[in-house]
Amino acid sequence: MADGSQFVRVVPSPAAEDSSPNTGDLVQFTTGIYYVEEDEEFLTVDIMRLGSLRGTVTVDFYTEDGSAKAGKQYHKASGQVEFKDREYRQSIQIQTVSSPLWSPTLEFKIHLVNPTGCSVGMHLSSCRVKVIDADPFPSSKYSDLLLQGEEGVKKIRRICLLWEYWKLCILQVPGIGRRTCATLILDEFRNAKRLTILLLQVYMVDVVFNTTDPEAEAQLIGSSRQESAIVVGVLLAAPMLLVHIAALIKAKMDLKGHLHLFLQRSLFRKYLNYSEESRSSVPPALMQSAITRESEEAATSFGKVLDLVAILCQLVIFAYFTIMENPTAMIFILAMPCSMLLYFTLVSLCRGERDQWKEIEDQMLFLVDEVCHRYRLVADYFQRPQMNEEFQKTSGDLRREMVPDHLRDANDNMFPKWLGPFFMGLYVSIEAGRVLDGSLSLGTFLATVGIMKDISEEFEEGYAIILELTQFYYSVVDLTVFFNKPTDLRTWKAVNRQRRDESPLSCAFGRTQA
Template sequence: MATYRQGRDAQVQYSYSALRPVMASSVETPTAPVSARVQRRLTREETRQSRDMVQFISKSFYTTEEENAVIRVVRIGALHGECSVNWRSEDGSAHKGEKYQAGAGTLVFGPGESVRSFEVQIINDDFFDSNLEFQVVLSDAVNCIIDPAGARSDVMIHDDDMFPSNEWEEVLKKEDEAKLYAIGWGVLWAFIVFCYRHVREIWWKSNLVLLLSMLGNAYYLATIFIRVYLVDTVLDTSHPESSSRLLFPGDPYLTAAALGAAWILPNFILLAADYFQMAVLEMGFNIRYYLRVNLFRKYLHYTAQSRAKVPVQDLKISMMDDIPELVEEGYLILFELWAMLGKIACIAYFMLRKHPESGIPLLVYPLIMAIFLKCTYSKRLDLMAKEGEGQSNTTGAVMNLNTSRRVIQMYGTQSPAVRNFEDILRQQRALTMELKRFQFWNSQLIPWITLLAIGTYMGMSTRVVLTGATSLGSFLATVNVYKDLGDRFSTILKGFTALSKSISPLCGIILQLNYETEKGSYDNFKMREAFALAWMRHMPEGANMDDIPLAFTDATVTHSPSMNTRNKAFHTEARQGSIIQIAGPHDSGKMTLLQLVVGHLIPSSGQVLVSPHLEILYVPHEPLFVQASGIFCNLHMISTLEELKHVDSERGLRILHRLCLDKSWIKEMYESEAESLRAAAAEQPAEAPDPFGCFAPEEQEGEEEAIEDNDEDWTDRLSSSEQWRFQLARAFVANPHVLAINRPVQELDDDMRQTVLSCIQDFVQNRGLELQDDFDITQRRPRTVIFTTGTDVRIGIANYVWRLGETGIVVEKPQVTQTPALPALPAQPTFPPTQLRLSPLPKQSPFGF
């Protein structure tokens, strides 16, 4: 039993297996156990009558590898008496024991206490991972209710390590591909070590494959001696001693049969070993899986600048071409090289044992190969880079056709577009042929060396055989060994060439995995959490987190016409549960104001402060859809069958009806898709197979699953107004605390405008649209809507109007209010601008954050 660090906000006792205690200076022990009264569970009716709700202070927490994750849980309501909840951690993309120390415990809220916290220890390692997350979950509430929307939270770990090794950090930060080529063999070795040590299951599989490959080499050496023995002993009847040296003296036929069995039978063992390697020791999937998932996750968290450096066609090429090539030729080929080196060692043993002078090629081959690889390294990578650029241009032209097709057809420019594509193909052809010519001449090196070596040996060794200095069997075996030696060194050269070629895709993937990701989410979360905690420490008695306002404190945005430094900085507060209209002319900064609230934009000065427990959703004016997904998945935004059990499909239909999206074909498609998904979920095994399991099936590279294409995309059957309303319906289904909507009614007719405004009004008044749960309105979190309109439009349901103009932003109340007044709330503490700033803060600030 141990105790977590206590802040002003919390006193926590927990049971935490496998967790090292945190610093002693930050640990306090609870002063009193949970009372027997708290242990009594409420009946269902008592629970419904209890107003206190417990949830995490944020849907997502952010931390780094250098600090422990501090998780805060809040209690919202009357705060009378004691209550408690249990918490536990669950694996996500971050695994316990690898990125964090797992645990569970109990949080006890005393009378009047609204915040409790606990820590989860983060494990700091030197291996790269894109931002990983695990979950914390609340359960087993006593004398309170757990808000289902806030019962689970993600903890995002920001990884500061470089891929593939921190050893090259200075070079990697320069983002210079040419400098990476200069140290290509070093970063390739770092990649190999990274795969061996960090990718799951690779280290022990690699060791077994290295051991099993020696079975084949032992068999190969045995076959050389079998051939010599067969010619010099079994088939040589001219020497009287031959009969006595037979395995079965005097019986060459039985000896030959034994040699045939010795040639055949070990292959059953080798076959079993090969199957074991294929079925159990296959490593390609594990490494491809790791690289693809991390690149996919990294891309989702890119900054705008990083995303501009990686066009979508480059991402596709990296995923489908570069990563498989890198895995095959940058790691798996090492085992083939190891096997070839073992065979060469067997050949060297035979040659040096019989006649050492024949081993000269053992020195010539490596020397020539080393010189060759050194001389061609730069040329090969340069040609590969040019060929890859040509492939990217071709792929980009095809992918851009999807977005530009309608414009091309509209303006009748199909023929110029085709001619441009032909030019791109011809340029790619020239680059590809230049690379092929280079590879053709390089491939002739080892065969010609082998040809010269065999011819020289045949011409010089015939006299040795005729004089009896060596046997005919040894001579023939040596000629065959020379050929095998050339083949083996040719394979080794191809392997090292492939290794050098893999440096090109490796350098590209290294850059993509090390581009900058958004750190704003971490900073924004810390700022908003500090704001909420400071507000709650100084709120009057009876207030809670539902009373924390949305606050702008002297906020400016340099590029915004209404919020730049020439105008007065924006400073205002708005209550949760409000409807806020942002009105202004075109290009006055309305969407900028929305982006500030959502957190997609950081003000040039000042701050935008929103409590982190509020889930905010931005709804752009342009309708967006998840491609290749149907109506049901687009409305409920589900991507896995596991999420289906949390979906209220009837509520989705009700919201579609409210927004006049209940046409028969829409309902039929919606219900059909829902039924298909439920059937698929019923057939799915209880636990999905582990993708890193020993017998996980290998995916086929280069083969793409066939997708049935409908004659017409369902989104094309929706009008522009229907597409927009569908997007709004999706936002209502998501049920966030704050909806930031860009121009929801500006292009609708009067009837449809009233329909949309009625939904917005009900969403705010009922704290959710078309909800049918066990909670009354007072137990739900307030809902706030912020939307933009033109200058002359006045929306009667709005509680606040932020009017933008050339001289700044004016906050006003509408002349006509169609909504009931906001419920009376406790007086809110007023934050003067100098006290609301989080950095820097005056030392005498009473808020202490």
């Protein structure tokens, strides 16, 4: 290729094949699939010429996005390759983009177009490039443990594994970062509604319905108490419109759906690249469950974290209102989360491990799987009664082993519900005197009681979310194990490179344009 050659925008044009004298030679890629690891600086792709090899021929090439995107996994490239007389092989180089984040095995394509003096091969005019990511799922922070399988993954603290997974969701999954920010903003509409209702409740009691205080008359919104009550009624309902709009926008964004889709596609792509050993270690039923149920639960866990953030913001609003309107009540407000923390710290130290029934559940699932796959053998040897008895025994053991966890969950669920009535009763008993002597307005007193009730409900909802995250953790563990199983990509890459090294190379290289 001459040094003074100019690169132009490559546009596939079938008509170009007929506009120049054709030597009868074919130009095509040497293989249909190339492999490259993302931490390699570039990939060398070979193009071969078949035929008489007489004269000079040229062909253009360009890259096309697939699941791999230009700028993220590789640098877009296009250019022209020239074969001089007797040259039968040329090479082009495609630069890769290294990233510290995990990603599934992604692909892009390279096309040969606009041949001059030759024709493009029918079957190898395009090739696919598989970009291999060496990072473990969900990050490289605990790579040694992540590559040890399920036992290694379970040695990682739960919150640490979930945190790395949630970071991956924001930083790697397309569009999730923007949708997360939008969701956090839209969730504040609900908090704004709560604050508005609190202020209006105080206003109704202390101003609108306070007929004994002459100064309250001057604070009316309308010309009369009736008109002010109508305005307050409208303002009580108006925030709900914003909350409704926010819910519709969140449903349209479908954050959970996009994340679920990413996990499904990534896991399916990973399974297709499994080595034989990895594929044989994962029964089809487990993979089906991972792609449907566990990927959905892992996606749901991310949304639950955003719900927790919204609850924390709500608690901040309650604390701010209390400080501004009734500072002496802060001791009751702060006592509620402290009680929650003390309770769960004590029970976590005193209780043993939960989910002891998991092993029995695995035995039951194994039994069902064996019967389903070997039914004809069971039936022919008259083993159906024995299988029924074994299933009844195992399922009964499973139910009995789950009872202690059910009792534990019942107590844990009831504790947040006790907080509201207990501290409300305590606050009413202690602070009622201040209302009677006029040092605390009735509206602020009732609003503070309402805040305690709302805080109790928020703690109850937050604890329920934490319990769900505890269950979703196991789905993240399973996905982590599946994503980190060995593939045969490096084996095929080695074969691809060895085949190239064993064949003669021409010295000239095609030039690329990024």
